[in-house]
Amino acid sequence: MKKVDTNKYTKLTLSLERIRGIITELPHNGHRFVVLYDDKPDKQGYIQTILEDDTLGEQSPYLLETRVYHTEDTFSHYRKSCTKAQEIFPYFEDFYKDIPFSYENWEEVTKEFLED
Known part of the structure; x- marks a missing residue:
């Protein structure tokens, strides 16, 4: 079952x-x-969004990130910016429904999350 966390x-x-x-x-x-x-327990991935600059309010782009686990200890982390909330909905909907999506137009940023 899908769960949601916010602050x-x-x-x-x-x-x-x-x-x-x-x-x-x-x-x-x-x-x-x-x-x-x-x-x-066997599904560790997630998708998340925040405003890139919350001081801009409605004018701020949305930052969308997702993490895909390949094993318990290995993962890929992807990021993309979307100008409007409506651009994010298809990704959240696919994740919600367990439909895989392409990361072709995403920035692969896994190295930012790996320990040195």
Whole structure:
């Protein structure tokens, strides 16, 4: 089952429609970020979004990140910027429905998260 964390919610099960609403209102609702993940122990990946610059409010692009685990200890981390919340919805919907998506237009940033 998919769970949502924000700075106001922890491990909450929400409908896809409610998740969309939180993302759309991110500049105003005080949540600051949205993380969607699977609470099954064998599924460690997630997708998340924040405003790139919350001081810009509605004018801020959204930063979208996702992590894909290949094994328990290895993963790939991807990032992309989206100008509007509507651009993010298909990715959250696919993740919510366990539909794989392409990372072709994403920046691969795994090295930023690996220990030296």
